[in-house]
Amino acid sequence: xxxxxxxxEREVWDGNYAASQALRQADVDVVVAYPITPSTPIVExxxxxxxxxxxxxxxxxxxSEHAAMSGCIGASASGGRVSTATSSQGFxxxxxVLYQASGMxxxxxxxxxxxxxxxxxxxxxxxADMYLGRDSGWLQAGAFNAQEAYDLALCAFKIAEDxxxxxxxxxxxxxxxxxxxxxxxxxxxxxxxxxxxxxxxxIDDMLDFSRPVTYGAQTEEDWHFEHKAKQxxxxxxxxxxxxxxxxxxxxLTGREYNRVESYDMEDADVVIMxxxxxxxxxxxxxxxxxxxxxxxxxxxxxxxxxxxxxxxREALKNCKAIAVTDRSSPGGAMGAFxxxxxxxxxxxxxxxxxxxxxxxxxGRDFSIAEAERIYSEQVDNIEAGHITTNIQQFSGxxxxxLGFFKTERS
Amino acid sequence: xxVEAQELDLLANDNRxxxxxxxxxxxxxxxxxxxxxVLASFEGDAxxxxxxxxxxxxxxxxNSYTATVASWRVIKPVYNRDICIDCQNCWxxxxxxxxxxxxxxxxxxxxxxxxxxxxxxEVCPTNPKSLLMFGEHTDLGESLADxxxxxxxxxx
Numbered sequence: 001x002x003x004x005x006x007x008x009e010r011e012v013w014d015g016n017y018a019a020s021q022a023l024r025q026a027d028v029d030v031v032v033a034y035p036i037t038p039s040t041p042i043v044e045x046x047x048x049x050x051x052x053x054x055x056x057x058x059x060x061x062x063x064s065e066h067a068a069m070s071g072c073i074g075a076s077a078s079g080g081r082v083s084t085a086t087s088s089q090g091f092x093x094x095x096x097v098l099y100q101a102s103g104m105x106x107x108x109x110x111x112x113x114x115x116x117x118x119x120x121x122x123x124x125x126x127x128a129d130m131y132l133g134r135d136s137g138w139l140q141a142g143a144f145n146a147q148e149a150y151d152l153a154l155c156a157f158k159i160a161e162d163x164x165x166x167x168x169x170x171x172x173x174x175x176x177x178x179x180x181x182x183x184x185x186x187x188x189x190x191x192x193x194x195x196x197x198x199x200x201x202x203i204d205d206m207l208d209f210s211r212p213v214t215y216g217a218q219t220e221e222d223w224h225f226e227h228k229a230k231q232x233x234x235x236x237x238x239x240x241x242x243x244x245x246x247x248x249x250x251x252l253t254g255r256e257y258n259r260v261e262s263y264d265m266e267d268a269d270v271v272i273m274x275x276x277x278x279x280x281x282x283x284x285x286x287x288x289x290x291x292x293x294x295x296x297x298x299x300x301x302x303x304x305x306x307x308x309x310x311x312x313r314e315a316l317k318n319c320k321a322i323a324v325t326d327r328s329s330p331g332g333a334m335g336a337f338x339x340x341x342x343x344x345x346x347x348x349x350x351x352x353x354x355x356x357x358x359x360x361x362x363g364r365d366f367s368i369a370e371a372e373r374i375y376s377e378q379v380d381n382i383e384a385g386h387i388t389t390n391i392q393q394f395s396g397x398x399x400x401x402l403g404f405f406k407t408e409r410s
Numbered sequence: 411x412x413v414e415a416q417e418l419d420l421l422a423n424d425n426r427x428x429x430x431x432x433x434x435x436x437x438x439x440x441x442x443x444x445x446x447x448v449l450a451s452f453e454g455d456a457x458x459x460x461x462x463x464x465x466x467x468x469x470x471x472x473n474s475y476t477a478t479v480a481s482w483r484v485i486k487p488v489y490n491r492d493i494c495i496d497c498q499n500c501w502x503x504x505x506x507x508x509x510x511x512x513x514x515x516x517x518x519x520x521x522x523x524x525x526x527x528x529x530x531x532e533v534c535p536t537n538p539k540s541l542l543m544f545g546e547h548t549d550l551g552e553s554l555a556d557x558x559x560x561x562x563x564x565x566x
Contacts, residue, residue, distance in 0.1 A: 105446030166445065204448040210457040214449040214472070222437055227447045229440040 003053040005190065013185040015149040015178035019085065019111045019171070020045035022153035024055050025193035029080035032060040032071030034090060037123050038175040039113035042085035065090035069097035069108075076106040077215050079205030081157060083108065087175060088115035091129040095136065101168045102137030103231060104215050107160035107200070108168040110138070111153060114276065115175040116362040124363020125175030127275060127327040130304070131336055137231055139169040139238060140304040144279045146183045149173040151255055154188070157197045158245045165238045166203060167231075172304075174276040176363065188253065196252055235306050242303060259303035260311040264290065268297025269320045270378035273341055275301050278325060278359075278366050285371030296375045301337070312344040321353040321378035325395075327360045334392050334405070353378075353387050359395035370396055425469050427478035427522025449473075463512075474523070483526035485543045488553040489518050494540035500530035516540075537561055 005024065013021065020042045023031065033043035047059040058075075062068050065086050076082040086094055091112060101108050117128040133140060139159065143149040152171045160169040173179055188196065204213050219227060239259065246257040261279070264286050265271070272282040279300040289296035299315045299322075301308075316322060322345070326335025333339070338356035345352060357374060360366045374395065381387050390403025449472035452459060459467055469475040496516050501509040508524035510517045519530075531541045537560055544553045 103446065104448065204446065210455050212451040212456055212459070214451060215446070217447045217449050217472070219447060223443065223447075226438065226440040226443045230443055230445070233440070234445075 002055050005049075005054045007187050007189065009186065011185050011187055012182050013146055013150070013187075014041075014180050014182045015143065015146040015173045016041035016113065016180065017045060018146045018150035018185050018187075019153050019173070020049070021187060022150050022193075023083050023111075024049045025188065025190050026081065026083075026154060026157045026197045027055065027194055028057055028083045028157075030058045030060065030072070030075035030082045031084055032062055032068045032075065032082070033084045034062055034065045034068045034086075036065070036087050036090035038115060038125070038179045039085040039087040039090075039111060041179075042111050042113070046083075065093040066097055069094045069101060069110075072108045072110075073097065073101050073104065073106055073215075076101070076108050077104065077204075077206050079200070079202030079207050081161070081200045082106075083111065083153075083157075085111035085113065087113045088117055088123075088129050092117060092132060095132060098133060098136040098138060098168075100216065103227070105166045105231070105234070106168055107157075107166055109153065109156045109160055110168065110170045111149075112170050112172045113175050113179045114172055120362075122362040123175070125177055125179075125276075126361050126363060127172075128329065128361075130170075130172050130275075131328040133170060134305060134336060137167070137235065138305065139165075139167055139235065139242075140172065141169065141242075141302055142172040142275050142304060143178060144277055144300070145178055146173075146181065147185045147255070148257075149178060150185055150187065151249065151253070151257070154193060154197055155245050155249055155257070157200075158248075159238065159242050161198075161200050162238075162241045162245075163201060163203065165234065165241050167234055167238060172276065177277045186253075192252065196249065239306055239308070257302055258311070259308040260315050261300040261302050262315045263298040263300070265297040265299060265315060267295050268318075269295040269382060270375050271297050271299055271316060271319045271322045272371060272374060273299045273301070273322060273324045273337070275304070275325075275327065275337065278327065281366055281368055282325075282371045285368045285375060288368065288372055289375045294375060294379055307340050307344075309340075309344040312341055313348050316341075316345060316352060317348060317350060319350075319352045321355070321381045323355050323357055323374045323378055325357045325359055325366075325374075327358075327366075329361055330358060330392075338392070353381050354391070355381070355387060355389065356392040357395040358392065364396050366396060425476050426464075426520070428476055429471075429478070430481070431474075431477045431479050478522040480522055480524055480526075483521075483524065484546050485526045485528070486521065486524065486546050487519055487526070487528065487530050487541045488544050488548075488550065489516070490540050490542070490554060490557055491516075493536050493538060493557075495536055497535060499533045499535060500541060503529050503533045505529060 023046050031046045049055045050059045072082045116122040116126040143152050156169040156171050250256045263283050282298045286296040324338040324341045326337045334356050342354045387407045391405040393403040451473045453468040501511045506523050508520040534541045538558045
């Protein structure tokens with residue numbers, strides 16, 4: 001029997017601590033981990049909860065992140081509730097095994113504290129690791145602050161383990177800005193949390209000796225495609241389950257989550273779309289712009305995978321100019337987020353002007369003033385009737401203005 | 411021991427190696443394949459499977475037991491019953507459980523699964539060896555006729 005952990009109605013937690021408390025309350029059976037900055041405290045805290053008797057679980061230390069996710073797969077295939085955390089280089093080393101976990105349809109919850117990828121080496125937050133996981137077959141949702149890191153980690157188990165979903169899920173938070181900033185967090189009681197998450201229902205578990213199964217089968221050109229298609233459909237079909245879990249969470253806590261979040265969007269002409277902590281910065285900037293008479297709004301991605309095409313199109317249907325922000329070095333293309341939003345808007349009736357801002361790499365601060373400047377530039381585009389700048393620009397970069405790709409105008 | 415006594419389907423039930431890998435059953439659509447490509451090893455309840463001999467087990471079509479997976483073998487181990495002392499070394503070391511042994515008596519080789527790695531020959535302690543590698547298409551009688559004589563100890 002686990003020792004009772006005393007909680008106040010309001011706690012002061014950073015994002016890492018909040019996520020680790022969610023793992024404790026969700027009664028996670030196994031955490032297999034190789035800690036890395038800035039996500040270390042998540043697994044470290046889980047280890048201490050085990051050591052101090054606050055949870056009946058197993059904390060397994062391994063020799064690498066590759067081994068960490070491999071261990072998670074073993075534990076999950078055995079029928080346990082399994083979670084771990086990682087960042088950046090660790091995430092990259094885990095990448096091979098991420099595809100194994102999703103291909104085997106194992107509902108592991110991975111807390112990703114977003115951090116830049118070397119080289120140059122950098123411990124600060126950007127979204128390079130999150131983007132690396134975008135084709136891995138995991139569900140991906142983003143928290144913008146510590147409270148959300150806690151809430152979404154709890155929701156993640158319920159979503160991932162739903163028999164209609166059975167897919168692993170990543171909950172992202174920004175390195176340091178969220179993970180190491182202490183804020184007010186309102187936790188659920190242990191009872192309410194575990195009642196909400198529920199018990200895991202093992203499916204095809206390897207500890208069922210009456211039905212031994214093979215995990216990780218080899219399939220060549222005559223079977224592989226069908227398996228991947230089935231997996232993709234499961235990801236696409238997870239949307240109503242995510243919505244239902246968010247609705248149930250709102251009923252329990254009053255805190256509302258949507259796969260696409262809209263702020264000041266009732267009448268917005270100009271929009272910044274963002275992920276992570278950028279959203280809160282953009283929201284302040286939008287308010288400031290509105291004081292100057294500019295109809296500014298923010299659309300934020302809560303759920304990166306499955307990508308909410310319909311909801312994005314609906315949220316942006318009346319907008320005129322949209323700045324899509326990507327916090328990852330795009331490596332010779334437009335930002336991935338920009339590409340996806342643009343694909344959604346190309347099939348809309350209004351076809352707004354779309355621009356792409358690469359910003360905040362390696363933890364470079366994204367200021368309210370810069371967000372306001374981006375809004376002003378969108379206003380200029382509307383007044384000119386066309387995109388006046390390069391479609392892709394670098395924001396907050398020293399040196400000569402850097403941008404690529406222009407609209408064709410004859 | 412006669413050639414006839416070493417039938418190659420030794421201890422095989424009808425189920426072993428009955429189809430080529432990835433063949434022998436219908437190709438299914440994406441809506442019919444198993445979730446996570448998880449494959450059951452046996453048909454029905456397998457609670458007591460460890461108590462059953464391999465020829466008594468209801469292996470599923472997706473168990474490699476029912477497939478022959480040795481098509482790329484170019485040399486094969488040949489077993490000579492007349493020399494073997496049933497030490498079980500080959501059975502222990504075979505990486506593909508392709509040595510068929512029952513009640514600690516060596517019976518032969520499962521050519522549906524043996525890849526021809528030669529580990530069994532390497533670990534065989536008899537003089538001459540009771541297992542030797544021959545070309546895949548050398549027949550058994552010819553192999554046994556070619557078996558080397560016992561080597562004399564060299565005087566020091």
